[in-house]
Amino acid sequence: MQVEKLWDELRKVLDENQILRNEPMKRHTTFQAGGPADWYLLPRAGQLAPLLALLRETNTEITVIGNGSNLLVGDGGIRGAVIEIGKSMQEVSVSGRAIRAQAGAILGSVVSKACQNGLTGMEFAAGIPGSVGGAMVMNAGAYGGEMKDVVAKVKVLTPRGDILELGADEMEFGYRRSIVAEKGYVVLEAEFVLTPGEKEEIKSKMEELRKQRISKQPIEYPSAGSTFKRPEGYFAGKLIMDCGLSGFSVGGAQVSEKHCGFVINRGGTAADVLSVISHVQQKVKERFGVELETEVKLVGEFL
Template sequence: MEYGSITAAAGKYGAKILYNERIAKYTSFNIGGECDVIVFPNSAECIAEIVSLCRKDGIKYYIFGRCTNVLISDDGLRGVVVMIDGDFSSVRREGNCLICDAGASMTKICTEAKNEGLSGLEFAYGIPGSAGGCLYMNAGAFGGEMKDVVKYCDYLDTDGNIKRMENAKMQLSYRHSVFCGSGKVILSICYELTEGDKDQIAAKMNEIMTKRRDKQPLEYPSAGSTFKRPEGYFAGKLIEDSGLKGYRVGGAQVSEKHCGFVINRENAAFADVKKIIQDIKDRVLDDSGVELECELLVIE
């Protein structure tokens, strides 16, 4: 595959570009092989041009944020990975809104909200994804979700035009948005917040982070909750009831701290995680009749 046009576009914008780079070190699972090209865009125009060149030249491309909800093959990915991350991550205040580039981390956005005395995003403190990834998945925790705080976003449509969409049109529901599988690229997000007390916001965020540390296996690489919450159940409880706590396949393991997490216990291969996910699904279906659905996205 020829990537000359992508190299030239990255050069034009001064965007970082890497060739034959293992993607594992950019993922929260620490899994994933060599990718042909990884570009780290630094502006909306740069994203638009790279995506449009890929479309024009018939190059397969992938849009990622901080890779905290993906499991990527050990064979890596052919084509272009557009990693919308820290190089495109400005955050600014306008009234009671924060307007954030898609690559801004949720941690950065929450910290900014706290520093500005803006309340509403406390629930999201500790979600390790990017603003774009969190909107794409309608990420949520501790009783809140992106749906509650997003006012509008700017995105690149499949014809290469930059457009604005209001919350009501985003079809935000449990771990789903209109962006899922649509080919649209989220460029920036406006969060509508309310004035609050800085100390109270900080205290709430600290409380939430403590709960995360107590309950989640943050000491191991993972992609967060492996499965969606099935209606009327908790995935972790179903998995624990099936006797799978600590179950291992190669280097992958059902966390002993929280059975809803598959962790990379020790140099897990892509195949180890795929197999353990299938084993869990089979066992839980047999034992309780509940069909677990993956929350993390498997990319191969």
């Protein structure tokens, strides 16, 4: 569809300041890499269903993102529309032991709210820089905890435009996966149920985990966290280190010397990052016969 025509259609659902054209994805990903999205849209919760219907009717490709902390977007960018479920959907409320959070809320803010209300069980997620929506897709986890341990219900929008409330058992949570991506759902909200605890203890647990993260992970550089999934029976970082690839770089992308499981971006392109990833995969396969699968999701056009 012509640009002007699609603009007019989008304006029926969104305000002008919710529609960005040719928006560089490096502004919206923690890797700080990636070319332009044709359309970058920032709907509020109530606008999502009509927006998705409109994009389908106009045959516009749709990519949903949260905080962009698990994405490598190609330098060619993303055709069609990127929908950010982020800043305009961040409400978090507490009722007894239950916390309801809109999909755009950052996990850290949910954990802070839990702490303020003396609720424990979610401290593991404080330092994961993703949104609630992204965390439901990835079953995000750290330090022995994962979303499946604390989620009670998830509200999603189906590709047909219906709203469903799924129980945790219907989410098919697994290692860095859930049913969401497979079904093409858009996460709207999640409810967490936690346990009453001591505020001071919750705070000190969060602080302890924060210190561990700072000491072990290269969070001072742009990245998308662990680049690779943990292969069964191994640790990706150790395999990479044992291949002598600590510090290996292409252009501005590098295997972190602090933690070899992280590829970091020191001012390079998505192509640089992808070259490092491919080289690491090839070397680990040659030396140990292990296929490293990316945890990071590759999106858009790679030049």
